[in-house]
Amino acid sequence: MSNRRNFIKKATLGGIGVSTIKTWSSAFVSVQTSKFVSNNNKPVIISTWDHGFEANEKALSELNIGKTAIEAIVSGVGICEADPSNRSVGYGGFPDREGKVTLDACIMDHNSNCGSVSFLQEIKHPIAVAKKILTDTPHVMLSGKGAQDFALSNGFLKENLLTPESKQDWKKWLIKSKYKPVINMENHDTISMLILDKNGNLSGGCTTSGAAWKMHGRVGDSPIIGAGLFLDNDIGAAAATGLGEAVIRTAGSAMVVELMRQGKSPLESCKEVVERIYNKHKNSKDIDYLQVGFIAVNKNGNHAGYSLRSGFNYAILDDENGNRMEDSQFKMSWNNQITN
Numbered sequence: 001m002s003n004r005r006n007f008i009k010k011a012t013l014g015g016i017g018v019s020t021i022k023t024w025s026s027a028f029v030s031v032q033t034s035k036f037v038s039n040n041n042k043p044v045i046i047s048t049w050d051h052g053f054e055a056n057e058k059a060l061s062e063l064n065i066g067k068t069a070i071e072a073i074v075s076g077v078g079i080c081e082a083d084p085s086n087r088s089v090g091y092g093g094f095p096d097r098e099g100k101v102t103l104d105a106c107i108m109d110h111n112s113n114c115g116s117v118s119f120l121q122e123i124k125h126p127i128a129v130a131k132k133i134l135t136d137t138p139h140v141m142l143s144g145k146g147a148q149d150f151a152l153s154n155g156f157l158k159e160n161l162l163t164p165e166s167k168q169d170w171k172k173w174l175i176k177s178k179y180k181p182v183i184n185m186e187n188h189d190t191i192s193m194l195i196l197d198k199n200g201n202l203s204g205g206c207t208t209s210g211a212a213w214k215m216h217g218r219v220g221d222s223p224i225i226g227a228g229l230f231l232d233n234d235i236g237a238a239a240a241t242g243l244g245e246a247v248i249r250t251a252g253s254a255m256v257v258e259l260m261r262q263g264k265s266p267l268e269s270c271k272e273v274v275e276r277i278y279n280k281h282k283n284s285k286d287i288d289y290l291q292v293g294f295i296a297v298n299k300n301g302n303h304a305g306y307s308l309r310s311g312f313n314y315a316i317l318d319d320e321n322g323n324r325m326e327d328s329q330f331k332m333s334w335n336n337q338i339t340n
């Protein structure tokens with residue numbers, strides 16, 4: 001991952017970021033009529049982790065050809081879902097302790113329309129299924145076999161998502177694990193993406209294969225509106241990565257948005273929710289392995305990321321500086337030194 005990240009940094013400095021700025025500056029220069037002007041009628045796209053960089057680029061190119069923000073999210077995070085070298089999202093994701101790859105995803109638009117899938121198997125693009133639920137059903141969330149049946153009846157293909165590499169790692173895990181589901185912070189990085197579009201409307205999505213070696217049937221925060229993702233188009237949007245159980249317990253993303261509603265900045269809001277998560281979990285036996293991170297953007301295009309532990313980064317694309325990686329601020333290092 002660090003090599004990829006170095007490449008990303010170089011690529012941004014060496015031209016990709018610069019050309020990005022040109023592309024969307026010219027694309028949106030004629031949009032003058034929207035009453036929303038605080039992001040200069042330019043999109044802001046923020047996504048979790050290194051894989052967010054490429055996803056942001058893709059989402060921007062979709063917006064530039066006139067796609068909606070939720071279409072752009074499906075295409076952007078869809079790159080990660082289809083990438084077998086990405087071991088935490090979609091195809092190639094680490095399986096649960098039974099060796100099954102089970103996927104969670106959700107999507108939300110500026111009118112608070114939502115679609116979500118949980119515990120979905122053998123479908124490569126859960127985010128696209130979530131969008132289909134949003135557009136074509138009266139429901140928000142479909143789960144397990146019902147979600148799969150819905151996907152199949154809408155033309156999605158049934159595919160084996162367990163790659164030989166992930167299968168091998170799972171077999172190795174079985175040998176030393178005693179079949180215990182673990183809190184393991186190394187091997188699961190959801191991609192969450194938030195978009196403030198040229199009209200000042202907010203959308204978001206997230207997709208993940210969840211925690212590696214989890215119990216069969218476990219669902220994390222990522223498909224849960226309010227936990228892994230939340231937005232209020234009058235205020236801002238937020239999304240999470242990290243231990244889903246901790247994010248669900250604190251209604252993480254909804255809380256970040258509510259704090260922004262109370263006047264806090266995206267950074268202050270993410271920080272306060274991370275602080276709450278820390279306080280709720282600090283006496284837990286798993287605190288040494290606990291990681292959670294949030295990204296947030298408000299209606300003015302101000303954005304931030306903040307995590308409990310060091311090591312969380314996110315890709316941010318805006319008009320001012322193009323697409324680039326940022327290391328988030330964090331509360332503490334992995335050896336429990338409080339920094340912030």
Ligand code: ASP
Pocket residue numbers: 188189190208209210211219220221222240241242243244245
């Ligand atoms: N939040 C995801 C889950 O708990 C995993 C992650 O983002 O690291 O399923």
